[in-house]
Structure formats: C-alpha cells, structure tokens
Amino acid sequence: MIISSLLDTDLYKFTMMQVVLHHFPGAQVEYRFKCRNDNVDLTPYIDEIKAEIAALCRLRFRESELAYLRSFRFIKSDFVDFLDLFHLNEKYISVTPSPVGNGEIEIQVKGPWLHTILFEVPVLAIVNEVYFRATQRDPDYETGRARLRDKIALLTDNPLLDGCKIADYGTRRRFSRSWHAEVILAMKDHMGSHFAGTSNVQFAMQHDLTPLGTMAHEYLQACQALGPRLRDSQIYGFEMWAREYRGDLGIALSDVYGMDAFLRDFDMYFCKLFDGARHDSGDPFEWGERLLKHYDNNRVDSKSKVLVFSDGLDFDKVVSLYLRFKDRAKVAFGVGTNLTNDLGYTPLQVVMKMVRCNGQPVAKLSDTPAKNMCDDEAYVKYLRQVFEIQ
Incomplete structure (x- = not known):
C-alpha cells in the first residue's frame, strides 16, 4: 500500500480543511485530474490505482497523529475531534479511461468539500508511484x-x-x-x-x-x-x-x-x-x-x-x-x-484541480496560461472581464 497514513499529505490541506469546517461545511465541489505530459498512457494502471485508492479510503487517523495535529497552535480542538471521525469515502471518487481513447485517464472527485479535500495529494502520489514502479523496475x-x-x-x-x-x-x-x-x-x-x-x-x-x-x-x-x-x-x-x-x-x-x-x-x-x-x-x-x-x-x-x-x-x-x-x-x-523525482526520468506533470463549487464553474487565471484548467470557456471569459485580465 502506497499511502499508509492520512497525514501523508501537505499541511495546507489541513489548514484549508479547518476553514471549510468552520465556514463552508455545506459546500459541494468537483475536482478533475490532468496529466500534462504528452504520450503517457496511464490506462494500464487503472485497476492498480483504484486498488490503492480503496486502501486509502480504509485509513483512519491514529491517536498519535491526532495528538500531533492538536499540538499546533493554529489547529482548533473541534477540528481534531472531527478528524477523529473522518475517513475518505470511495463513493466520491471515480477512475476511468478517457473517452477520447488517447491513453489519458479521468479521475473525478465530486462531493462535499469537507469530505473530499484530502483526496488530491495522496491520489496524485499514488498515480506517480504506480506509474514509475511499472515503468522503472530497477530505479537508478x-x-x-x-x-x-x-x-x-x-x-x-x-x-x-x-x-x-x-x-x-x-x-x-x-x-x-x-x-x-x-x-x-x-x-x-x-x-x-x-x-x-x-x-x-x-x-x-x-x-x-x-x-x-x-x-x-x-x-x-x-x-x-x-x-x-x-x-x-x-x-x-x-x-x-x-x-x-x-x-x-x-x-x-x-x-x-x-x-x-x-x-x-x-x-x-x-x-x-x-x-x-x-x-x-x-x-x-x-x-x-x-x-x-x-x-x-x-x-x-x-x-x-x-x-x-x-x-x-x-x-x-x-x-x-x-x-x-x-x-x-x-x-x-x-x-x-x-x-x-529527479532520478533521470521524465516526471509526470499531474494535477488535480477544483473545477466546480456549489454547481458553479470556478477557475484559476494564473500568470502561466498552461496552468489554467476550466471546462467552461464562457465562465473563463467572464472571469477575465471581471478581474480586468487581458
């Protein structure tokens, strides 16, 4: 199993999750996965990725992990109490081949923000490790x-x-x-x-x-x-x-x-x-x-x-x-x-971005256009107009 702890993620997932618990507990969101590399076929690894996600969803926070989080001055006790009950739920995530048939896969996360926010980082780590242990069996x-x-x-x-x-x-x-x-x-x-x-x-x-x-x-x-x-x-x-x-x-x-x-x-x-x-x-x-x-x-x-x-x-x-x-x-x-990921192999440029919140499109308009990810061009155009972005 690739992910053995729900702490195997980035700190900002917890800091954002606490804000969601306290201010936006009812928000519904959707995330989508994208591999930006050309000519990378991830479809042979779908079953293995799904098995690893299933294992991820069986994890719970350990008492020692909760005590560690509770030691941070900015983490509030009610949030740690919530995490004591928390687990990721498979019903909110799906992994399928892209209908385009070009070797891409579609990973969609859809559900309450509070219950889906912790998927992104471990799922991306899973995709990476599954891919590299299959393609680089004797790593340098x-x-x-x-x-x-x-x-x-x-x-x-x-x-x-x-x-x-x-x-x-x-x-x-x-x-x-x-x-x-x-x-x-x-x-x-x-x-x-x-x-x-x-x-x-x-x-x-x-x-x-x-x-x-x-x-x-x-x-x-x-x-x-x-x-x-x-x-x-x-x-x-x-x-x-x-x-x-x-x-x-x-x-x-x-x-x-x-x-x-x-x-x-x-x-x-x-x-x-x-x-x-x-x-x-x-x-x-x-x-x-x-x-x-x-x-x-x-x-x-x-x-x-x-x-x-x-x-x-x-x-x-x-x-x-x-x-x-x-x-x-x-x-x-x-x-x-x-x-x-600097062992001489081409890294996967994988991301999982939020694309909707409460049924409405959301987008990032970064200073690097290739990083933008939104499937609603009309909304992107409107967002540019509102924020005066050329």
Whole structure:
C-alpha cells in the first residue's frame, strides 16, 4: 500500500480543511485530474490505482497523529475531534479511461468539500508511484543520490548562501514514498539550517521537522462561488482566512487571478496583515520586484515581509532568486519535483484541480496560461472581464 497514513499529505490541506469546517461545511465541489505530459498512457494502471485508492479510503487517523495535529497552535480542538471521525469515502471518487481513447485517464472527485479535500495529494502520489514502479523496475537511485548531493553542496559550500533555506514541497509528484523519505533524511542530515522543513505532515511528525503550508489555489477558487460577489472573491478569501487564523499562517497566494488583480486587491490593510505572499506562476524575478515595489508604495517595510517562491524551482534558480532578493526581504523556497523525482526520468506533470463549487464553474487565471484548467470557456471569459485580465 502506497499511502499508509492520512497525514501523508501537505499541511495546507489541513489548514484549508479547518476553514471549510468552520465556514463552508455545506459546500459541494468537483475536482478533475490532468496529466500534462504528452504520450503517457496511464490506462494500464487503472485497476492498480483504484486498488490503492480503496486502501486509502480504509485509513483512519491514529491517536498519535491526532495528538500531533492538536499540538499546533493554529489547529482548533473541534477540528481534531472531527478528524477523529473522518475517513475518505470511495463513493466520491471515480477512475476511468478517457473517452477520447488517447491513453489519458479521468479521475473525478465530486462531493462535499469537507469530505473530499484530502483526496488530491495522496491520489496524485499514488498515480506517480504506480506509474514509475511499472515503468522503472530497477530505479537508478545512485544517480538520484549523486544529484541530491550536488544540490546540497551548492548551498552548503557557498558562504554567500548562508541564509538560504529550502523546504520540501514534493509529495504529490514524488518518484515513490520511500525515495521521498530518503531525500528528506539526507537533507536533514546534511543541510543543517539550510533545510527549512517539509510540507508533508507525516514526515514532519516522524522526523521532527517543521511542517509548512498555508493556502492553495482551490481555496480562493471556491470563494468565487462562496463569496458575496465575484469581483470581491479574492478579498473575501483573504478576509475569511484572517478571521480563522488571526495572524497565523499569513502567506497569501498571489496567482489565482494573476499579479495585476492580486496587487489591486492586496491593499495596505492586507500588506500589513499578512506576513508575505507566495509565487506560483509567471516570471519569479518580475513578481518579486513588483511585490517589493507594492510594499513600498503602501508604506510597508519590505524587509519585514516574506517572499515565498514555489513554482517549478531547481536549485540554480533558488540561488539566483536568493541573491537577487536576500537583502531586500525575507525569502523562502519550496522545491517539489526537482527534489523528490529527479532520478533521470521524465516526471509526470499531474494535477488535480477544483473545477466546480456549489454547481458553479470556478477557475484559476494564473500568470502561466498552461496552468489554467476550466471546462467552461464562457465562465473563463467572464472571469477575465471581471478581474480586468487581458
């Protein structure tokens, strides 16, 4: 069984889930899977994927896991009590071949947001591991280890990078769970203060690491259907987040509607209220420069704010970004696929995105158009008009 614990997921799934429990317990949503790689046939693995999902749905939170979650200052006791009763339900997920017959598969999750939010990350990890253990029966771990040693040395051997910290964000696209664990332990043992922690809650618990994460795109997308009006949905999302966490978990996601729309909504109030923002699409250097200028224009000391970079990073890009911004703001880096799936094989670019909430289409209009995923072109056009996106 690939997933052995419901904690084997990203922290931001729990932080968002708590908001859903307290503010949107009746929301109904739909997620859809997409593999962005060309010429990858996943249909031979459908039965195995379904079997792994069935095993996932038999899991329950252990008492030690609940106690760990309860130890976080931002996790409330009633949420942990709910998780004590929680399990994922197979009736909300389906895996079928695409009717197009091109080797793609369709994974659809549909049901109450509160009961489906935890599917995404473990299901993507399952797809990855099933695929790679079938196509790479004798993995080249030595190449992976050599590459990892080179990455670690890039940071630890350069005194100019003393303050550069890397976090593992690689659960959903990892080569395998065992390789993910090996990568994390190597970073813990050899990176020292350069290793900031991991988004994976299970590994954070097992290895005494800092768990990291705040919000994901699905949260702000859902607010398109849950807020008072569409134009104010991003503002509404930030306000509801602040109402729940009262200053904790203060990193705002900036690319659901693109940087222009984000900066229009991220006014002086939010600049002061949130600790910083996370970049996840578009040119990261341009993003950083624009955000720093925005802080200056709003009379906020940018050196007190955090710039989190998390979009398709490799270590060379981390170094370049760190040297550009290290003296002008606090900078942090979340590296995913380049850490947990870099053994010399082409990684799967798999995603599972929310496409509907309460029966209404929802969408992301990122600064990287290829990341957008919505099956309702009329809604996307309307969303662009509302948020003044060209």
